[in-house]
Amino acid sequence: MIRLLDDVTINKIAAGEVVEAPYSIVKELIENAIDAEAKSITLEIKEGGKKLIRITDDGLGIPEDEVEMAFQRHATSKINSLEDLSNTLSLGFRGEALASIAAVSQIEMITRPKTQSVGVAIEVAGGVITNKKSIGCPSGTTIMVKNLFYNTPARLKFLKSIQGETGKISEIITRLALSRPDISFKYINNNNIMFTTPGNNDLSQVILSVFQQDWFKSMLKVDEADDDIKVYGYIGQPNLYRGNRSYEIVFVNGRFIKSKLIYHTLERLYRDRIPINKFPVCVLNINIEPTYIDVNVHPSKTEIKFHDEEAISNYLTITLDKWLSKRVTIAKLEGISNIQDTESQHSPKEVNNNTFIKEEKGSYFKETTIMTPPLVEKKKDILTDEIQKAFKELQAKTEAPLKKGDVSYEEKESLQENFISSLLDGYKIIGQLFQSYILIEKGDGLYLMDQHAAHERLTYNRLIKEFKNNEVISQQLMEPFVLSLSSEDYGIIGEKLHIFKGLGFEIENFGQNTLIIRSVPLLMGVPRDFDFIFELIDQNNDRDKNYFEEELIKKACKESVKGMDRLSDSEIHSLLKDLSQLKPPLTCPHGRPILLMLSKHDIEKHFKRIQ
Known part of the structure; x- marks a missing residue:
């Protein structure tokens, strides 16, 4: 039943612009269809949504006597009061979408619940109802949004090009389809079918529908559950990465979210698996007790807060690392x-x-x-x-x-x-x-x-293990190294001296803005220079302790590896013997591959011995 929220609840729910562009209309209306228990949803757009957005679903529909109320501000069937927010699993709850969309466009809605013999067609322009009549129609709801921002032409100037708006809409519909593999989605752009999903609750087939076929071949299935949390979906192998975060796709209780906490957790997990400045690919679902999160953070509802961020980060790190380590x-x-x-x-x-x-x-x-x-x-x-x-x-x-x-x-x-x-x-x-x-x-x-x-990966793994077990062995430098710093850099390193010492560095204050290094980790060998310390300072950016530790170990290991070294057969055998104990990833700590393979078939093909 749709009802008006009381003033207290309305004021508590963060207000804000709902309709930023065509993609936000698509998001809000499809989320309404999902909340209405639809099993089939079709999206059709024309000219990037500027000319037309049509969404058809087979959901519950809206009773005839509630159709007009649905276009009033803060009218919703999702919650009754503020207390309901802590337990809601619905995608919408603010009651702002239809009213906000109708205020800046021309809308026609046709809807019929299964319990009614006829449906209702209603037309709204600029927030004013212009027509309402009974009509024969299938059960469910169809909404057509035309001429967006026709009555606020200044806002049209801020829209992207048709291609730009189409891209944003494609991103939204793709994420929504991935979030609900049990619903069949069809996406039509300018009369061209972009994709359809089967709606058989198989996430793998949705991935195959909306992304390239090669993606799925490079993804690993994840399925892990605990008492209060479940993580499932697919994560990319180290060979699958992109240049930005666009494909770090995460859902919490079925809601697509953008979480710095989860992004940083994923990127830290892949840090020594993929190249520098690249980002992992995943489609992950996290189901968690609603009381452990806060979804009322932003009007877009894509931002949430976790009550225990450290516990979530640790759980994801341990869980995903276990699944990633099962593949080479x-x-x-x-x-x-x-x-x-x-x-x-x-x-x-x-x-x-x-x-x-x-x-x-x-x-x-x-x-x-x-x-x-x-x-x-x-x-x-x-x-x-x-x-x-x-x-x-x-x-x-x-x-x-x-x-x-x-x-x-x-x-x-x-x-x-x-x-x-x-x-x-x-x-x-x-x-x-x-x-x-x-x-x-x-x-x-x-x-x-x-x-x-290979040598760098082995050194890194050993130093990490020794560091965690407090077993790092140091070697004394024949000539101590004096490091002169600016006062700002000196302050940064001064706060991290205990980490250096834990890794086997003997490093101490040596006068104003100066440090002296007397010993280094034995595994590191004799470093050519200590430029990696300045690199750490430049990358500091108030990162957490674990980040600094890992980066220090990576850079220390890099210093121990010398280029253009001629190895004897015995040294090669020794290196390969050590590598035989190595578990994934088969990359250096900076994400570069250790091995490349050329098959006999490929060689014979290039020599034209076979076709």
């Missing part, structure tokens, strides 16, 4: 520079359009998940086939669930987790390339290992 990702070398192949079906440009790895001059790389030989090709083909099959099923608009093939996920995880130890069993060292890369032959694959990245 190795970059597969797909092309070779300067090869002229006019008959090839895959040019570097074409491949680049289907991957997230920016093409390099003369070559391109495509990330792939490799499993224990000799099952590599067989299992990879099974996974590829099932994804293609699911994708075709979607195009045929069937509701068949994504099949998992004849190999269980648990078996695949076990195979991949043991991949490195298997690779380094029965290998053959070909030699060193450019005194920087180790060439390894194993089965039908040629592996290129970056010895510097």
Whole structure:
């Protein structure tokens, strides 16, 4: 039942502009459809929503005697009082959407509950009801919003171009579809169907519907539950990343949210798995007791507060790290520079359009998940086939669930987790390339290992372990190093001296704005310089203690790795032996890959021995 909220509740709910642009109308109206228990929602737009937004659902509809009240300010069926906010699971609750939209556009709404034999059509322009009549129509609600901001032309100047507004709407409808895989969504732009989702409650098929097919092949399923919290969805492997946060997609109790806490948690988790200045990809759902969060933070309802932020961050870190560590990702070398192949079906440009790895001059790389030989090709083909099959099923608009093939996920995880130890069993060292890369032959694959990245990862892992166990061994410098700082930098480092000491540095005050370093971690070797300390100062930005510790360890490890080192066979064997114990990720602490792979098939193809 729709009712007017009392003045106290209205004042407590943060006021603000609901209608910023066409995308905000789409968001509010589709959320209303979801709250109305719709199982099918269709969005149609024209000219970026400026000319037309039409949303059709098969939800509960609005009773005839409540239709006019629905357009009044702060009229809602979601809550009765302020106290209800702490337990609400509905996406809307302010009662502002229809009134705000109607005030700046021309609206026509047709609605019918299943309990009524006929529906109601109502027209509103500039907040004034201009027509109302009974009409025959299916159950549910259809809302058409036309001529947005027709009565406030100054606001039209602040809208983006048609392409820009279409992009924002596409982002919103995509997030809403991902949040509710149990609802069938159809998105139409200028009479073109952009995507449809099956509504069979299979998130994997929604991902396949709204994103590139290659995305799903590089995503890992997550499903973890505790007493008061559940986390499920898909997270990207280290080979799947973007240049911004747009695809860190997170839902809390079904609501798409933008949370600095969760963003920072995700980025910290991936910090040593993906390249610097790149961001992970995920579609994550977090279900939590409503009393543990506050959704009444901003009129857009995309911002929330967690009552215990540290507990949420720690839970996500532990949970996602466990699932990420079950996969080993190795970059597969797909092309070779300067090869002229006019008959090839895959040019570097074409491949680049289907991957997230920016093409390099003369070559391109495509990330792939490799499993224990000799099952590599067989299992990879099974996974590829099932994804293609699911994708075709979607195009045929069937509701068949994504099949998992004849190999269980648990078996695949076990195979991949043991991949490195298997690779380094029965290998053959070909030699060193450019005194920087180790060439390894194993089965039908040629592996290129970056010895510097591998050494850096091993050093980083050991130093992290020693630091956590308070077992760091120091070595004294033959000549202490004196570090002169500005007063501001001196203050920053002065607050962090205990972290340096915990890592095996003997560092102390040495006069005004000066420090002296007498010892460094044994694993670090003898550093060439201490420029990494200045890098830490520049990156400080009031980050938390854990961030500073991790960054210090990364930079210290980087100093221990020297380029252009010629290694003997015994040194290579020793390095590979240490690597056999390594668990994911197969990257240096800065996110660069340790291994690349070129298959025998690829080599023979480029030499034209096979087609």
